[in-house]
Amino acid sequence: MSVAKFFDDMSYGPAPEADTEARGWIKRHNGTFGHFINGEFRASSGNKTFVTHEPATGGDLAKLAIGTKDDVDAAVVSARKAQAQWAKLSGHQRARHLYALARMIQRHGRLLAVVEAIDNGKPIRETRDIDVPLAARHFYHHAGWAQLQESEFSDHVPVGVVGQIIPWNFPLLMLAWKVAPALALGNTVILKPAEFTSLTALLFAELAAAAGLPPGVLNVVTGEGETGALIVEHDGIDKIAFTGSTDVGRIIREKTAGSGKSLTLELGGKSPFIVFDDADLDGAVEGVVDAIWFNQGQVCCAGSRILVQEGVAEKFHARLRRRMQTLRVGQPLDKAIDMGAIVAPVQLKRIEKLVKQGVDEGATLYQSEIELPKGGSFFRPTLLANVQPTSIVATEEIFGPVAVSMTFRTPEEAVQLANHTRYGLAASVWSETIGLALHVAARLQAGVVWVNATNLFDAAAGFGGKKESGFGREGGREGAYEYLKPKAWANRKARLDYAVPQLRTTAGDFAAPLIDRTAKLFIGGKQARPDGNYNRPIISPKGKLVGEVGEGNRKDIRNAVAAAQGAASWGSATAHNRAQILYYIAENLSGRADEFIARLAAQTGRTPGSARAEFDASVSRLFTYGAWADKYEGVIHQPPLRGVALAMPEPQGVVGVICPPEAPLLGFISLVAPLIAVGNRAVVVPSEPYPLSATDFYSVLETSDVPAGVVNIVTGSAMELGKALASHNDVDAVWAFGSQALSEMVEKASVGNLKRVFTDYGKAYDWMDPAQGEGPLYLRRATDIKNVWIPYGE
Ligand code: NDP
Secondary structure (H helix, E strand, C coil): CCCCHHHHHHCCCCCECCCCCHHHHHHHHEECCCCEEECCCCCCCCCCEEECCCCCCEEEEEEEEEEHHHHHHHHHHHHHHHHHHHHCHHHHHHHHHCCCCCHHHHHHHHHHHHHHHHHHHHHHHHHHHHHHHHHHHHHHHHHHHHHHHHHHCCCEEEEEEEEEEEECCCCCHHHHHHHHHHHCCCCCCCCEEECCCCCHHHHHHHHHCCCCCCCCCCCEEECCCCHHHHCCCCCCCCCEEECHHHHHHHHHHHHHHHCCCCEEECCCCCCCCEECCCCHHHHHHHHHHHHHHHHCCCCCCCCCCEEEEEHHHHHHHHHHHHHCCCECCCCCCCCCCEECCCCHHHHHHHHHHHHHHHCCCCEEEEEECCCCCCCCCCCEEEECCCCCCCHHHHHEEECCCEEEEECCCCHHHHHHHHHHCCCEEEEEEECCCCCHEEEEEECCCEEEECCCCCCCCCCCCCEECCCHEECCCCCCCHHHCCCCCEEHHHEEEEECCCCCCCCCCCCCCCCCCCCEEEECCCCCCCCEEECCEEEEEEEECCCCCEEEECCHHHHHHHHHHHHHHCCCCHCCCCCHHHHHHHHHHHHHCEEEEEHHHHHHHHHHCCCCCHHHHHHHHHHHHHHHHHHHCCCCEEEEECCCCCCEEEEEEECCCCEEEEECCCCCEEEEEEHHHHHHHCCEEEEEECCCCCCHHHHHHHHHHHHHCCCCCCEECCCCCCHHHHHHHHHHHHHCEEEEEEHHHHHHHHHHHCCCCCCCCEEECCEEECCCHHHHCHHHHHHHEEEEEEEEECCCCC
């Protein structure tokens, strides 16, 4: 072949990366790996193994152990033993270990990059330039949190032993996202990599031990889904951190319900990629390349749903199709390819099937007419245009190099289409008008929004989803909190049972009966009769009738949720406005001290002094959240690029609140005030035995300018109403305080839309103690951080 030909067509020649070292490492282990437990490799107790394959050739790569119950037990024992000592190290000592791990990744960067490319099928260009450097960056960043732990997180302690389950799309990077924060903050780990891609986790563990990480601090147990399930259900594990499919995320939520295990779920997505007619179209076309053909589209936050404004749709699609012809699909170790192999034949079949379904449903198929390598699992860069929003390819995560595209006319329609999904992981907005881009970014239901960019990541900027994309964040300060628990809540005792007192009539009691004062429900700013038209008596500990309240049911909850949905503008009210209203509530409440104190004493049988203390604390707590309303703010990250990432706390939306039985007024205010301070709307079930302080509160709300629907109150059974709230798909989060059974039920029932749950597992709080009952501990749980990335420059 003549050199002139290459000058003529400018085509690429092969540029293979050497794989001698990587294959040499596998050979040194005789192509067989055990689990990495307590600082050493050991075979599976059941001697069961499976073979891991090379996606680009289909050939065998290595034999791996399948983790059994005994293996998981051994890993838990080793992690538990190490945890006490690991947590005792000073932050500085742990920081040095994390630093050593970061340096180790850099020193062995090439080996890790090659093993990853062989094992996963992704291009070496990506493993070398993205996965490995970002993994190192995570360890550097978290070495910093370890160093600062004593000063920045002095009111928290480590969670303990953590089970981490990761997928196959970014094996080393997902390990780093999970292991770095866990270890930095004093936890120890049992990690299960995905069965398709376990090699870099085993290599990392081996290198970490050589870098001096103490035995037991990081354990790697390989295997299939069943091994993951053993970790999830293990009693000796304090927290599960999972990344993977929404279906498995749901199973894990159900399995851990009521166990008290802390849980973070990073699940699937169907992220919108919105192109306005004033966008830099060439920039946006390059954006699509990074959004959906990066990592063969096997990216949870892939911009897989392109929404283009109608006027530029034709031009944009034409340029995109032209660009698709220049993409190169090839061997992962070729340094000049854009896309490598799909992880496994089963995933390839899934992609093929979904694309066929999309075409059957009317989509126009466009694929790059490029040559694919022979053998292995390869798929062409694919665009499905003219897709209906209800088509399976527009709603399901394809997890392959397939973009679907639709058009819109107005920004309003773009937001509606973008949010028309059960997922809420990421979004990308393209417009040269910064005002429009930020206006849209604020309204997108997503944990991350990239303006004129896509798929940017940094250890300092938390990553995670909304809705069925899961909960919790990885990275940044918010990610660090996921591996800590508050000291103030450590010594809570199991709550006593609240038996409903019986009505006692005393012979010869001729006192005049109560004038009928049945409290109604409070829905949409109005007092409403309960749907079932039943009431329940409220009886004092001495057996006296102190009042009656409505017996709320599912329909009342439905009405209350609809009213709360209708009050969405509360979330965009100014923080100053919300602060003023909280102070106003406090003012109006304080004017009615005698009445509220008498009611507290009458319901609970407590002394007037104790009732007054609860009342005063309630007024003070309202002031606390009036104070926080305009001070609980975000931060501006400065990631390593020319630009900023705005980390903004956003309200979760509609929150169901089941108040604790104790502290009828203070418990109610301690939960409702932080929620509304940051813009949530609440549907509240007051203390079941003592609901009258909450029903008396209606008139305080009515006179304090609280917009209708922001606080709704439904009295009745905590269990029954809690179930209706936890299983309602328009409720975004549930805060449930009461019995252990209530916690378990609420966590189980929350799986439908994977709502966030904040619950106490039957442990009673001392609401009078501000360290336990107020402040950022609650505000953090009332919000989710959204990161809006804004690169700048010409
Ligand atoms: P899974 O959710 O099944 O796997 C993720 C991890 O969980 C793996 O380590 C897996 O083990 C493990 N696992 C599987 N079942 C259980 C269980 N019951 N309990 C505990 N752990 C379990 O994803 P897949 O790898 O099967 O991919 C399926 C689809 O999920 C993809 O097509 C894609 O749509 C989506 N996905 C989303 C990801 C994301 O980041 N959002 C990442 C990966 C996949 P093992 O690998 O051994 O089965």
